[in-house]
Amino acid sequence: MGAGSEDVKRVKMAVVLKQKRELDLMRQANRIVGVVWEAMADAVAPGVTTAALDEIAERIIRQHGAIPSFKGYPHRGRNDFPASICASLNQEIVHGIPSVHRVLQEGDIISIDVGTIYKGYQGDGAITLPVGRVSEEARRLIEVTKAALDIGIAQARVGKRTGDISQAIEKYVRSHGFEVVREYTGHGIGRSMHEDPQVLNYYNPEIRDYALKPGMTLALEPMVNVGSWKTRLLSDGWTVETADGTLSAHFEHTIAITDGEPEIMTRLD
């Protein structure tokens, strides 16, 4: 789940460097996210509702002894988030609410964001999937967003700063003619879903950037729009979509900074 700028301002937590035991628990929490992704990739098809996907995801999370972290997540005095995944279709960017009335259609793209808590530690990750055959534009958007995340992760090493991740993602996305969302960002993660540091997907000298250190755990999550970066919030209080109605994609991994290569925690193996 992406951090809104207000969330990060409100939380004001220090950066927490994790010890080995904590990293082990985060690995397990994030592995469950990977298992859910696999089930989502199998289940997504024309005719399936986003509520059905949510049900599958919640069952898997609980079967693994974890709790869906999004369910009941509070937000700016509005209604708590009612589901275990965020399911955001087409022009929706993030935080879409699963519904029995949202039926996937051939040609849609769907971003599925999954959050888990395992023994007190958080997992958070998102993928965007095509529903059946999709347009060339949609296919390219998904590819560029996924690659932008990999390029950001490649910067996540000791000697670099969070701002290096932000700049690398922005540069790559813009070189493909797309724009990165600004109001929602990556974030530190651990016992809380949203910890410091905030990790933007674009360069902004007004936001503090942090030196990367071993034991930092970050949820990196570029959200990429075909058109403008501007967003609007729907009246349900949660769903964020592109202001201009163009398509949007979203990928997110939780990673750990190490002495060498960054460790990607949201994965299956």
Ligand code: MG
């Ligand atoms: Mg997140």
